[in-house]
Amino acid sequence: MRRLAAAAAAALVLLLSACAGLPTTGAVNPGRSPVDVEADPDIRFIPDSPQPDASPEEIVSGFIRAGSGSQDGWATARQFLTESFAPEWNPLATVTIDRLTDRSTPTTPVDGVSTVEVTPIGIVDAEGAYQPHNGGVATLSFALTEENGQWRIADAPDGIVLFEEQFRSVFRSASLAYFDPLWQYLVPDVRWFPRTNSATYIARALVDGAPSPWLDGSVATAFPEDVGGATRAVTVSEGVAQVDLDGSALSLGQTTLDRMQAQLESSLRSPDITGVQMTANGSPLQARAAATVSTRVDAQSLVELTDGPFGFLDGDSVEAVGGLSPAVESVDAVAVQTTADLELAAIRTASGAVVRAAADGTTALLDQRPGLLSPTIDPFGMVWAVPAGDPAAVRAYAPAGGTIDVADAWPGATGISAMQVSRDGARIAATVTVRGHTELWVAGIRRTSDGAEITLGEPNMVAVLSGEGAGLAWLDDITLGVLLRSGGDASLREQPVGGPGTDLTIPAGVSSVAGGNSSARLLTDGGILYVRQGPTWQQLASDVRVLAVQQGMP
Template sequence: MTRRRATLGLAAALLALLLTACAGLPTTGPVNAGRPVTEEDGDTDVAFVPAGPSPGATPAQIVEGFIAAGSGTRSNWATAQEFLTTEFRATWRPQAGVTIYRAGERALSEPAEDEIVLTIAPEATVDAAGAYEVAGEGEIAIGFRLERAQGEWRIAEAPDGVILDETRFRSVFRSYELMYFDPSWHFLVPDLRWFPTTNAATRIAEALVDGAPSPWLAESVVTAFSADVDLAQRSVPVRSGVAQVSLESGARQLESGILDRMQTQLRESLAGAGIPEVDMLVDDQVLTAEAVSVAPTRIDSRPLVLTDDAFGFLSGTQIEEILGLSAAVRSVDAVAIEVAASRSFAAVQTAAGSTARVEAGAAVTEIDARRGLVGPTIDTEDYIWSVPAEDPGAVVAIGPDGAWHEIADAWSGATRLSAMRISRDGARIAAVVRDGAHPSVWVAGIVRNEDAVPVALSDPQLLAVLPGDGVGLAWGDATTLALSYTDGGQTFVLEQPVGGPGSSLRAPAGITTVAGGNQPGGVRLRDEDGELYVQRGASWQDQFSGVRVLATQQGTPR
């Protein structure tokens, strides 16, 4: 079906911003205390107030107004419900999910007087748990059946959930990180979710306490919130920057260590909503709990580079070497390098194509000599992961003892793999693959046995479809990947959240390697001439020349 731009422009689709206006501010008189701050009161995000149905509106205008009202999240999408019959209001579930489409690219048709069909090419969907998923190619048709109620057209049948264009979606919804632990309980692992900005604390707490990790991540993380722990009320007020999470009485019987981990997950999850502290309560009494310390995943902010003369961290024009390890790395003819968080060893791809383990003060050990390997990557248990580009399912994790562990269910459906990187928390792994027609970015959870040995990958999750071949791959912060790709002869860098829409930036030509930083915007690039580029806003600055290898880091020593 050919896409057509909808021609129905309605006042109902023109949404006003809810702004608080004051006629004047008093400058004299006593200072009076205001009402206690709740989450509703303290929410400073802009809220959309869409228009309700107009008298005499046609079926097409009712459907257009209903779609526009998807941006009004207050009171469970109260305005959108005005477009429904009384009977349908009782069953329609707006929080079932979101269908996201390109702004301006939709078409309405009217097969019958009481039937409207909306045709869109969806970009993505968000499910009831807030998980973002890239949509497949092609268009979909969404049907609406209408009835007359007291002389006015109203919607009697429609899918659950709301429909938003991509621009409005990013204004109404925001991404939040639900924090889980890795199986060792040392690292926090984020699970990105999308919720309306209104009542964000309540939505985050519900998802964390009463929900579950995303299916692709479920076997790779653990949570302190067992099935015996439930929210006592579906509201999380925020007073003076402290979220008050009420739990059922069973929480009072939990061990202090479990409560501390619960406190950690809640505090770190709610921090993304701008809430710095949290109290867990049972029957209005605060539970005693303290957040536990977790292993950091930050890396050194300086680029890690190999030149003809040195290997180490670049500071200005000087390179600070890593004691013991730098000399060992320089002894190898390396084309790709990843350094462990301990900085005691590195995984190296040699010019001959093999994968080697390079340790400070020890002999270089070749651990994988298969043909056509991609650059190796290291996990938190010191396993080096290696895979041939033309055989994505043949992933192995090689332990410090040199033993190979074949990874089951690795990148099922991929026909080629050009890059693979493990997250610094050791729970996730990303790859640039081809699954047929298009190059794509995938992520999967790492499944380990009781001895922390990696044994399998979860079903992969599609993060993005690339318009051209991808080059390089790196983790930026804990929820963002960076890679380079070509499109129409031009080079771009994509910063891709692990569950959300990505953003692309034009980059220099000939990029061979991408390295991440500690946050989005901290990307470094190396081109085929050995030039090192660092990101400066929306442009790239040539920082250094003569870089043979731009290495990646897996953390900092604890």
């Protein structure tokens, strides 16, 4: 929840009591970093049951408030429904996140129907996928009838409504882990599930479900379609989650089992779960999580100083990167991005050209189209480039030579201000102009088996941005850092791919952003390098000309 001053604590207690009953578990914690999204206390809301002789309006209000109580399949909320409608209502069909201050009170019923107006800021669908919402006011209708002398709801929309501060206490995010098509990286697919029995929801989604549609063709799963079985509840004993699969899992090969184990361990990992035991109809399956490539970057910033040296910042000096450093230094770079093995770098020069530099000291001119953005490089060494005024004209340049025109790039966008491939090479993000405003999009990358063709999947809109996109970086596997400018002000949006984002105040004059390990590194026009230390920005160095983006480390 948002950072609150101590003086507001009493008001918060009153708010929770009025909206959903007092939480019965969870400690009182001090404020936290805005990006520490999983540090929310494990609060359980116990909403009130219907009161005797409650009015129709009170029944509707109580039903909406009871959406915060996920215990026993939203048993309390079902008490507000008629006996025939209660088993039909599906609370997880959709979760509408709104602002409590914008929510209207229920109207007096007309022809037996009461309405409530809400202003959604986000929607979670039946699969747990979050989508921002800016569509204005939505009207919810509730049909009421008398049953056994008491007003009850006979018909209502499926789903629940939670105000934004309440949402994170009732739901938690989970990164369903899929593989890239070459089975080297784990690629996260962020979903939101009820905190109550969350391990069961996660396992069911991973084993019996499918990746989000925008990732279709860009990721792979080791779970065969016929393995099923995750319909049973996942139990946790001494930190180990027991996931029972169908008996068909007994016939799977060891490589498949090890990949399944890796997906489950990554997806279920939490403070309460440190291991996973797969079983097939109760029989233990022997598996060890398949090895995967890490996407962490070096803790030291990769920079070029104003007096020339390019390399890793080490105190007051710079440690050169073999033959790559002289190659970068030779081309008057203004933007640099390196492969994880530090063998190649994608560069935009002061003249606006895109160049590739190699660890053997050579450079190659790739693209001279007008208005090129800073390029990005993927795990295969392919350099991606696009002009700001033509978002569809994305090209990828292979390290051995050859150019690929990327198909289906950013349809509907009229401008693009930044573009970055994820460290796993399965996804690509961009800040684009759509109908006169700026949005953050991500898309899956689809490659043919021979690598000769590349297509982008249907874009997924992650956020509507409050300013012009001036920089973009993957801060980790699920979070993007977006440098925003609005008028003379600049800010940094830390935006998960599938969840609410946070706008951060940043030092004056910031001109570029690079990702660390779950945090941002910022460079100002004056050459000052900042890193984030908790809630503050700490100056790390001065006289820095270029802050390079790392796509991993050797």
